[in-house]
Amino acid sequence: MTSVGSGLDASGPLKDILEIWHEHRAAVLFATTCILALVWFYLELLPRNNIEPTNLKPNQQATSSIILEEKIITGGEKAKDVATGPRRIKGELRRTDSARKSLGSGEERRIQILVFYSSLIGNTERIANGAAEGLGTSLGEGYNSHSTFLKPIVLDLAEADYDEYFISTPKQTEPNTPVEYFYLILLPSYNIDSINDNLLEHMRETHHDFRIDTAPLSGILGYSVFGFGDREGWPTEDEGFCFQAKEVDKWMAKLTGRKRAYPLGMADTKRELKERLDEWIGGVKDIMGLVARTGSLGEGVPGSGDAVESDDEYASGEDDDEVLVDESLTAKQSKRKEKPSNIDDVEDLGRIMKASQADSKTASSAPVAVDFTTYTKSTSKRPPQTIKEMVPKNSPTYASLTKQGYSIVGSHSGVKICRWTKSALRGRGSCYKFSFYGIASHQCMETTPSLSCSNKCVFCWRHGTNPVGTTWRWVVDPPELIFDGVKAGHYKKIKMLRGVPGVRAERFAEAMRIRHCALSLVGEPIFYPHINEFLAMLHGERISSFLVCNAQHPDQLAALKAVTQLYVSIDASNKESLRKIDRPLHRDFWERFQRCLEILREKRFKQRTVFRLTLVKGFNVEDEVEGYADLVEKGLPCFVEIKGVTYCGTSSSAGAGLSMANVPFYAEVTEFVEALNKKLNERGLKYGIAAEHAHSCCVLIASERFRVDGKWHTRIDYQRFFELLEERGADGDWTPEEYMGPETPEWATWGQGGFDPRDTRVDRKGRKIEV
Numbered sequence: 001m002t003s004v005g006s007g008l009d010a011s012g013p014l015k016d017i018l019e020i021w022h023e024h025r026a027a028v029l030f031a032t033t034c035i036l037a038l039v040w041f042y043l044e045l046l047p048r049n050n051i052e053p054t055n056l057k058p059n060q061q062a063t064s065s066i067i068l069e070e071k072i073i074t075g076g077e078k079a080k081d082v083a084t085g086p087r088r089i090k091g092e093l094r095r096t097d098s099a100r101k102s103l104g105s106g107e108e109r110r111i112q113i114l115v116f117y118s119s120l121i122g123n124t125e126r127i128a129n130g131a132a133e134g135l136g137t138s139l140g141e142g143y144n145s146h147s148t149f150l151k152p153i154v155l156d157l158a159e160a161d162y163d164e165y166f167i168s169t170p171k172q173t174e175p176n177t178p179v180e181y182f183y184l185i186l187l188p189s190y191n192i193d194s195i196n197d198n199l200l201e202h203m204r205e206t207h208h209d210f211r212i213d214t215a216p217l218s219g220i221l222g223y224s225v226f227g228f229g230d231r232e233g234w235p236t237e238d239e240g241f242c243f244q245a246k247e248v249d250k251w252m253a254k255l256t257g258r259k260r261a262y263p264l265g266m267a268d269t270k271r272e273l274k275e276r277l278d279e280w281i282g283g284v285k286d287i288m289g290l291v292a293r294t295g296s297l298g299e300g301v302p303g304s305g306d307a308v309e310s311d312d313e314y315a316s317g318e319d320d321d322e323v324l325v326d327e328s329l330t331a332k333q334s335k336r337k338e339k340p341s342n343i344d345d346v347e348d349l350g351r352i353m354k355a356s357q358a359d360s361k362t363a364s365s366a367p368v369a370v371d372f373t374t375y376t377k378s379t380s381k382r383p384p385q386t387i388k389e390m391v392p393k394n395s396p397t398y399a400s401l402t403k404q405g406y407s408i409v410g411s412h413s414g415v416k417i418c419r420w421t422k423s424a425l426r427g428r429g430s431c432y433k434f435s436f437y438g439i440a441s442h443q444c445m446e447t448t449p450s451l452s453c454s455n456k457c458v459f460c461w462r463h464g465t466n467p468v469g470t471t472w473r474w475v476v477d478p479p480e481l482i483f484d485g486v487k488a489g490h491y492k493k494i495k496m497l498r499g500v501p502g503v504r505a506e507r508f509a510e511a512m513r514i515r516h517c518a519l520s521l522v523g524e525p526i527f528y529p530h531i532n533e534f535l536a537m538l539h540g541e542r543i544s545s546f547l548v549c550n551a552q553h554p555d556q557l558a559a560l561k562a563v564t565q566l567y568v569s570i571d572a573s574n575k576e577s578l579r580k581i582d583r584p585l586h587r588d589f590w591e592r593f594q595r596c597l598e599i600l601r602e603k604r605f606k607q608r609t610v611f612r613l614t615l616v617k618g619f620n621v622e623d624e625v626e627g628y629a630d631l632v633e634k635g636l637p638c639f640v641e642i643k644g645v646t647y648c649g650t651s652s653s654a655g656a657g658l659s660m661a662n663v664p665f666y667a668e669v670t671e672f673v674e675a676l677n678k679k680l681n682e683r684g685l686k687y688g689i690a691a692e693h694a695h696s697c698c699v700l701i702a703s704e705r706f707r708v709d710g711k712w713h714t715r716i717d718y719q720r721f722f723e724l725l726e727e728r729g730a731d732g733d734w735t736p737e738e739y740m741g742p743e744t745p746e747w748a749t750w751g752q753g754g755f756d757p758r759d760t761r762v763d764r765k766g767r768k769i770e771v
């Protein structure tokens with residue numbers, strides 16, 4: 001037996017131990033090292049993990065590191081620098097109250113509202129004090145345990161130190177209890193020298209001072225401005241109404257790096273003060289609630305509160321009704337062959353709906369899909385098919401649509417904010433439907449309960465991403481889910497526009513109540529099996545319905561109940577042209593189209609019916625006036641909207657062969673309209689050119705039924721429409737004349753251009769255009 005290095009002879013238990021040591025020396029050393037490493041790891045890192053919240057803001061993080069150094073107590077002494085090696089912790093970990101609050105919840109915050117005002121006559125001073133008191137009372141009640149609103153402080157801009165408040169974020173008085181600041185600025189305008197000029201000068205200089213950050217107030221939580229003015233002396237914003245509040249709002253956006261938390265509010269102090277102020281204060285309180293709950297001002301769209309006051313959305317070209325040339329159409333797409341699909345009875349629709357509603361996720365018991373490809377009925381039976389979602393979350397279609405700004409609701413519906421809604425929120429004009437029918441664009445929701453369509457129109461601006469199909473072969477979502485979802489999606493997007501330059505508090509508040517619904521987004525709304533239930537929900541909340549269909553689903557059109565205004569798209573005047581331009585999937589598309597016109601004719605004394613013509617030069621304009629007159633004679637719609645196609649592409653539409661050359665000039669549209677109107681009159685049809693919206697390249701021909709004492713009445717009495725619905729039900733009998741609105745405003749009538757004089761017309765870069 002050999003000795004163990006020491007030269008000692010070993011025997012008995014000692015010998016056993018030594019033998020084991022020899023055999024397992026490496027393993028034992030490794031285990032010991034691991035245990036020591038774990039102990040070090042525990043002692044060194046655990047305390048820090050406990051007290052360093054990862055999601056704190058920079059100033060909070062700074063505070064936490066101060067706390068780390070000062071408050072970890074080792075036997076009554078301050079801890080040594082953590083980098084010097086493992087620490088031995090004795091005794092308890094103690095923290096100050098504020099640190100405990102701040103770190104225990106991870107989100108404790110103290111918010112200080114500063115109410116700035118200027119006042120020559122004294123009104124604004126009184127209002128500022130009242131507002132601060134009101135806010136103090138309601139916010140003092142607290143939104144949750146993690147936020148404390150300190151009593152608002154009122155500051156007179158004539159006395160406040162600009163260097164303290166407008167050159168950088170106000171200094172923290174107690175570093176261990178950081179405070180976040182929220183600025184409210186109440187400002188009357190004066191066209192004489194006043195303290196406002198000093199403030200504006202100071203803001204301008206600060207922003208341009210190369211020694212100072214261009215956004216030195218970016219550390220504040222947010223701001224909002226309210227302006228006071230007098231419309232008697234300064235009737236419009238262009239004439240100086242609240243001009244200094246507008247300026248301050250703009251400079252604050254720059255200095256804070258887009259932290260406009262709520263839109264600029266404005267009031268004529270002699271007329272609408274209380275209403276506007278309450279509205280604005282209510283909005284500010286909501287934002288405070290949001291901050292308290294979530295710790296942030298919420299999401300904003302790109303450009304929201306943009307310091308350069310951008311108008312980027314004008315370049316996006318999005319719009320429900322502006323039909324845009326789709327640059328993404330490719331030769332490949334246009335040549336794509338349609339797969340032969342099943343032909344079944346329309347009655348099967350009911351079966352599909354029931355089955356898919358019963359269990360939308362159980363695909364195995366799926367009924368036979370409905371095929372609308374051929375309008376004639378067939379009795380052939382098809383094997384059961386699997387029901388899928390139309391736009392599954394993981395599909396490229398979903399990704400593409402959401403990228404384009406659609407919110408997908410459920411599995412086949414969508415909602416999107418149209419560019420006119422944004423435009424109206426900013427006082428830059430509503431869409432032509434305002435001029436013609438009185439729809440306020442900022443109160444309009446654009447949605448569809450079916451993202452699928454059965455055409456592939458050459459001018460469709462949906463970038464070829466919407467699903468197409470002739471059959472409803474997808475899961476059917478219940479109408480309640482869609483209704484709640486689209487409203488929530490719409491409101492969410494409106495809220496995101498709160499910081500966009502030019503959005504006015506008044507219109508923003510109005511926009512939080514949807515009054516109109518344009519069912520004309522991508523897809524075909526009447527494709528949705530529960531369209532009537534969905535419409536009833538809209539009407540139940542007094543939301544008007546403007547439903548556009550593609551004249552390819554006659555049975556659904558016939559079964560459609562009351563809508564406020566019913567459209568069919570008339571994209572061509574003859575079969576060949578329609579095939580070329582709409583590229584329909586249905587083989588019997590022309591028969592379907594004709595049948596839809598007949599149905600519209602039948603409905604014309606019950607509903608406001610509209611033909612929508614989209615003119616594409618080289619496709620459906622030349623030599624087609626006669627053909628369109630035939631169609632109007634057949635359908636006898638209440639109105640004919642004629643619109644020039646709009647181009648948004650940067651490259652040519654190779655597949656469809658479209659380019660800017662296909663976009664008619666407004667003069668060409670008006671020439672066409674005059675020719676069509678003449679043809680109609682020659683045939684003894686009583687129509688006339690009623691209104692126009694040159695900005696949208698759109699003109700309205702109306703039936704003389706809507707001309708009273710020589711004046712056009714193309715607008716709608718929405719109130720009366722809902723009364724009729726409530727009195728007589730969705731199948732009830734009434735005529736469109738019964739809810740005919742007041743006279744079409746002079747500025748909207750033919751020859752006047754159609755731009756609301758109360759709005760400001762701007763170009764794509766936001767520069768003012770003289771109308």
Ligand SMILES: Cc1cc2nc3c(=O)[nH]c(=O)nc-3n(C[C@H](O)[C@H](O)[C@H](O)COP(=O)(O)O)c2cc1C
Binds near residue numbers: 121
């Ligand atoms: C000399 C003078 C000039 C004014 N200039 C404007 C103006 O350019 N634009 C505007 O909207 N209101 C203007 N106003 C209206 C005031 O902004 C409005 O009356 C405001 O409520 C006054 O607030 P104060 O009482 O706090 O000073 C002016 C008022 C005065 C007396």
Ligand code: SF4
Binds near residue numbers: 419421433442446
């Ligand atoms: S009707 Fe509504 S959705 Fe359509 S363009 Fe006007 S505002 Fe937009």
